[in-house]
Amino acid sequence: MDETRPVKIQVRGLSKVFGKQPKKALELRDQGLKRPEILDKTGQTLGLSNISFDVYEGELLVIMGLSGSGKSTLIRCLNRLIDTTEGDIIIDGENIPTLSEKALLECRRRHFSMVFQNFALFPHRTVRHNAEFGLEIRGVDKAERHQIAQNALTQVGLDGWEDAYPNQLSGGMQQRVGLARALANDSTVLLMDEAFSALDPLIRKDMQQELLQLQSKMQKTTVFITHDLDEALNIGDRIVLLKDGEVVQIGTPEEILTQPADDYVRRFIEGVDRSRILTAESAMRPVRSTARESDGPRTALHRMRDHTIDSIYVTDRDRRLIGLLEAESASKAIDAKSETISDHLSQDFRKVSPEEPLHNLFAMFGDKSYPIAVIDEQQRLLGVVVKGAVLDELARAGEQQ
Amino acid sequence: MNIPSIPLGDWIESGLTWLTSEYSSVTRAISRFTQTGIDVLNDSLMWLPEWALLGLIALLCWKQAGVRLAIGAVAGLALIWNLGLWNPMIETLTLVVFATLVAVVIALPVGIAAALSNRLYRLIMPILDFMQTMPAFVYLIPAIPFFGIGSVSAIFATVIFSMPPAIRFTTLGIRQVPVELIEAADAYGATRSQKLFKVQLPLSLPTVMAGINQTIMLALSMVVIAAMIGADGLGSEVWRAIQRLRPGDGFEAGIAVVILAMLLDRLTQSLRKTRRS
Ligand SMILES: Nc1ncnc2c1ncn2[C@@H]1O[C@H](COP(=O)(O)OP(=O)(O)O)[C@@H](O)[C@H]1O
Ligand SMILES: [Mg+2]
Numbered sequence: 001m002d003e004t005r006p007v008k009i010q011v012r013g014l015s016k017v018f019g020k021q022p023k024k025a026l027e028l029r030d031q032g033l034k035r036p037e038i039l040d041k042t043g044q045t046l047g048l049s050n051i052s053f054d055v056y057e058g059e060l061l062v063i064m065g066l067s068g069s070g071k072s073t074l075i076r077c078l079n080r081l082i083d084t085t086e087g088d089i090i091i092d093g094e095n096i097p098t099l100s101e102k103a104l105l106e107c108r109r110r111h112f113s114m115v116f117q118n119f120a121l122f123p124h125r126t127v128r129h130n131a132e133f134g135l136e137i138r139g140v141d142k143a144e145r146h147q148i149a150q151n152a153l154t155q156v157g158l159d160g161w162e163d164a165y166p167n168q169l170s171g172g173m174q175q176r177v178g179l180a181r182a183l184a185n186d187s188t189v190l191l192m193d194e195a196f197s198a199l200d201p202l203i204r205k206d207m208q209q210e211l212l213q214l215q216s217k218m219q220k221t222t223v224f225i226t227h228d229l230d231e232a233l234n235i236g237d238r239i240v241l242l243k244d245g246e247v248v249q250i251g252t253p254e255e256i257l258t259q260p261a262d263d264y265v266r267r268f269i270e271g272v273d274r275s276r277i278l279t280a281e282s283a284m285r286p287v288r289s290t291a292r293e294s295d296g297p298r299t300a301l302h303r304m305r306d307h308t309i310d311s312i313y314v315t316d317r318d319r320r321l322i323g324l325l326e327a328e329s330a331s332k333a334i335d336a337k338s339e340t341i342s343d344h345l346s347q348d349f350r351k352v353s354p355e356e357p358l359h360n361l362f363a364m365f366g367d368k369s370y371p372i373a374v375i376d377e378q379q380r381l382l383g384v385v386v387k388g389a390v391l392d393e394l395a396r397a398g399e400q401q
Numbered sequence: 402m403n404i405p406s407i408p409l410g411d412w413i414e415s416g417l418t419w420l421t422s423e424y425s426s427v428t429r430a431i432s433r434f435t436q437t438g439i440d441v442l443n444d445s446l447m448w449l450p451e452w453a454l455l456g457l458i459a460l461l462c463w464k465q466a467g468v469r470l471a472i473g474a475v476a477g478l479a480l481i482w483n484l485g486l487w488n489p490m491i492e493t494l495t496l497v498v499f500a501t502l503v504a505v506v507i508a509l510p511v512g513i514a515a516a517l518s519n520r521l522y523r524l525i526m527p528i529l530d531f532m533q534t535m536p537a538f539v540y541l542i543p544a545i546p547f548f549g550i551g552s553v554s555a556i557f558a559t560v561i562f563s564m565p566p567a568i569r570f571t572t573l574g575i576r577q578v579p580v581e582l583i584e585a586a587d588a589y590g591a592t593r594s595q596k597l598f599k600v601q602l603p604l605s606l607p608t609v610m611a612g613i614n615q616t617i618m619l620a621l622s623m624v625v626i627a628a629m630i631g632a633d634g635l636g637s638e639v640w641r642a643i644q645r646l647r648p649g650d651g652f653e654a655g656i657a658v659v660i661l662a663m664l665l666d667r668l669t670q671s672l673r674k675t676r677r678s
Pocket of ligand 1: 018019045047065066068071072073074
């Protein structure tokens with residue numbers, strides 16, 4: 001990951017002790033004791049210990065860990081719903097733990113919107129009034145907040161439900177209201193604490209998909225908490241893995257899967273690990289469109305546009321894969337008035353057999369966006385594997401365990 | 402052996418004497434204010450012809466709770482009218498309404514404060530226990546030196562006796578608001594008063610209304626006691642019947658109290674329900 005990206009939130013040396021003698025607990029921590037021993041000795045719970053990470057501008061950062069690992073505590077320290085014991089949380093130059101009461105309110109209003117596991121909608125307010133809540137708190141005038149809330153509700157697909165009350169909606173719809181409340185507020189950071197964990201698996205998948213779509217449109221800096229590896233792999237740009245209040249690994253989904261930092265992470269992804277027996281075939285999708293070597297460049301380009309892809313695999317008459325044509329090369333071929341595309345093919349792509357173990361495919365993607373071609377012994381193109389499909393497949397295997 | 406008894410009673414008495422002499426101007430002001438309030442309310446209710454007030458009350462019941470309560474109200478009030486207890490009923494109604502208003506005006510802020518501060522909570526709850534378990538008669542004793550014989554003293558005693566549930570339920574209602582909703586309000590940067598008025602109070606309203614309902618019922622239960630210090634109304638009808646050994650008259654007035662109680666109870670309960678939806 002590019003380390004020079006602008007940082008939105010910097011968390012440094014963050015610790016949280018639940019109890020009346022935090023100093024004592026931290027001293028023991030510094031002597032190398034862990035959470036259970038500290039609890040035994042002092043009765044204090046070491047909720048978080050020396051957490052450091054960055055949240056980049058516009059990324060979707062997932063914080064993942066088992067129940068009790070400190071995820072909720074961590075996200076609540078970010079907007080100081082829970083006071084920290086030590087450490088810095090810096091957002092746009094402000095250090096949240098040291099803010100005055102008044103500055104904190106201002107900071108929460110400007111920077112943070114939150115979506116909760118159990119929705120936390122106000123039962124006495126209509127859907128619209130729930131969505132307006134953040135704006136109302138900030139004193140935005142009625143007509144304006146009406147408009148903004150309406151847009152947010154449209155965005156999450158709740159047109160026509162404005163005057164309903166939360167208890168008239170299904171769980172999935174309630175969480176859409178929760179999401180609309182957060183979006184309407186237009187804060188710089190979105191905090192989501194197990195936002196989809198209370199939903200049915202199918203609805204949950206939908207919501208993940210929609211969040212990804214919203215995310216690609218809006219590029220909102222998001223901190224998303226989950227205990228579910230599948231979800232983390234599916235939506236995270238990067239993942240912070242917590243265990244007993246400590247960070248065990250930070251990395252992209254691929255890094256977590258391919259280079260687990262220690263045995264804990266390895267065990268966590270064990271379900272996925274078993275999928276080493278999974279092969280390229282399981283993640284393979286049919287090719288949406290191919291070109292023939294005898295095609296003219298205009299035909300090939302047209303086909304790419306039709307399928308909104310920027311490169312296309314080219315086969316010969318026997319469906320044998322002979323190369324890849326990029327949209328750019330096709331344009332050049334047109335300029336050069338070439339009759340066919342055969343002189344403009346690239347060989348810079350990856351091909352694998354259907355039996356190739358799935359985990360090997362990660363490394364192959366590199367920074368290329370082309371799907372990997374799956375071919376049989378006769379070099380015939382059977383299908384392609386896109387990056388997302390590998391993760392999906394691995395995650396599904398993890399789930400089935 | 403003779404252990405000298407602690408002169409607790411003496412102390413209280415001299416304390417009360419001191420209070421009445423020191424604050425006589427205050428008590429007189431309160432007294433005048435209360436008396437005027439009662440008179441105005443009473444006179445306006447009495448000014449209306451019986452059938453008009455009956456119609457108004459029936460209409461209110463119909464709007465708030467439906468046809469059944471409206472029919473019940475007409476039947477019950479007509480019976481009271483027929484028994485010749487209309488004016489005492491109005492006097493009792495005035496007493497109860499006025500005492501409830503005063504009690505609620507005091508109880509709401511106190512209940513809210515106790516809900517928001519643990520220290521106040523620990524201070525106020527035992528006082529409420531004390532107020533509720535102390536026999537209601539006892540409140541009459543300081544009331545008389547403060548406000549003299551009459552409806553003001555009756556209101557004073559009634560307010561003290563009937564206020565605890567309104568405080569208790571207000572506190573309970575606010576404390577019952579789920580923490581996650583408080584957290585949501587905090588997360589969006591709500592100030593304390595925004596939290597109170599936009600989240601805590603609206604959500605505790607049904608419980609607060611239940612407390613007010615209880616306060617009204619307790620105020621009604623005080624009518625006979627209030628009559629002992631000169632408050633007019635159904636209570637004094639009962640009291641007179643007792644003194645003259647006329648059980649028939651006593652029961653008639655008692656039935657009128659029951660009718661009034663049922664009416665007020667159903668009406669406030671329906672208020673609570675319509676607020677919720
Ligand atoms: N208010 C609190 N007082 C004491 N311990 C707490 C409190 N909140 C959380 N904890 C403890 O801190 C640890 C982390 O909790 P939490 O952040 O809720 O975990 P997660 O969200 O990952 O399930 C748990 O051991 C929990 O018992
Ligand atoms: Mg949690």
